[in-house]
Amino acid sequence: MISASRYVLGLILLLALQTASASPFPGYRPRAASTVKVLVQNTAVRTSSRATTYCSEAQVTSIKQAIRDLQLLAGAAEKVLSATGAFQSSPVKAYLGDITANALTSLVNLRYTNVKNFWAGVDIALEEVTDTTAEDNSLYLYCPPSSTKACSSTYGTSYAFASIKGEADAMLNEIAFCPKSFEGHPLADQTRSFQRQKTIDKFTAPSTLGLVLLHESQHSITVMQTTDMSNVLEDVNKASALTPQTCSALDPADKLKNAENVALLAFVAYAGPDRFT
Numbered sequence: 270m271i272s273a274s275r276y277v278l279g280l281i282l283l284l285a286l287q288t289a290s291a292s293p294f295p296g297y298r299p300r301a302a303s304t305v306k307v308l309v310q311n312t313a314v315r316t317s318s319r320a321t322t323y324c325s326e327a328q329v330t331s332i333k334q335a336i337r338d339l340q341l342l343a344g345a346a347e348k349v350l351s352a353t354g355a356f357q358s359s360p361v362k363a364y365l366g367d368i369t370a371n372a373l374t375s376l377v378n379l380r381y382t383n384v385k386n387f388w389a390g391v392d393i394a395l396e397e398v399t400d401t402t403a404e405d406n407s408l409y410l411y412c413p414p415s416s417t418k419a420c421s422s423t424y425g426t427s428y429a430f431a432s433i434k435g436e437a438d439a440m441l442n443e444i445a446f447c448p449k450s451f452e453g454h455p456l457a458d459q460t461r462s463f464q465r466q467k468t469i470d471k472f473t474a475p476s477t478l479g480l481v482l483l484h485e486s487q488h489s490i491t492v493m494q495t496t497d498m499s500n501v502l503e504d505v506n507k508a509s510a511l512t513p514q515t516c517s518a519l520d521p522a523d524k525l526k527n528a529e530n531v532a533l534l535a536f537v538a539y540a541g542p543d544r545f546t
């Protein structure tokens with residue numbers, strides 16, 4: 270039995286104030302990632318200070334699946350949104366507002382193709398490490414406990430977090446997965462659930478880790494492969510803009526700033542490409 274609140278709370282809350290304290294990599298300031306590494310527990314040497322940031326083998330398996338699902342989601346967005354006239358479709362209007370064909374093409378290149386390319390093959394190449402390396406420019410993935418402030422219910426429900434635009438640590442090469450992010454459902458289940466519903470903007474918020482990863486990627490200057498901070502998206506209105514209803518009801522300018530709008534549009538493209546015609 271799945272609680273309704275899990276759906277309602279949607280994805281991710283990005284709380285930059287907590288990011289610095291939650292990070293196992295204080296003071297780290299990198300550029301483009303050369304590789305992606307995930308922190309796992311060293312069973313031979315347990316260091317209490319970092320033990321709680323490790324991802325379990327089950328979590329690593331889920332992350333790899335999420336990387337593959339992200340390929341499907343971003344790939345569907347790329348395909349569906351590249352069709353002639355897509356900029357005038359109902360889902361695009363709902364999640365991006367009025368946008369020109371050229372602006373949509375740019376957005377697709379940056380937010381879907383670019384992100385898809387970043388993660389391509391990482392499920393295979395993901396390197397499991399037991400510690401971080403100073404001055405390493407890899408993107409690190411880790412799994413903090415629910416007691417971490419950014420993961421706690423104090424802020425709604427944080428499913429994962431990356432660094433965010435405008436904050437001091439906005440260029441950290443890391444993405445954290447809170448325990449809650451692993452409680453979602455397979456993409457196929459969420460797709461079937463969507464297909465049973467009639468709307469493109471009032472359906473039950475999907476909860477699946479690949480979508481979380483696509484959302485977090487929009488916050489990560491590392492994944493976005495850019496040094497332009499204007500390319501890093503926000504969580505507009507924090508937790509209140511994380512559902513299809515709230516995201517599609519944002520002011521037009523805010524739709525283009527909100528990470529979840531990008532994620533949800535990809536989900537609709539994947540689960541309901543027919544809704545764009």
Ligand SMILES: [Zn+2]
Binds near residue numbers: 283504528
């Ligand atoms: Zn976010």
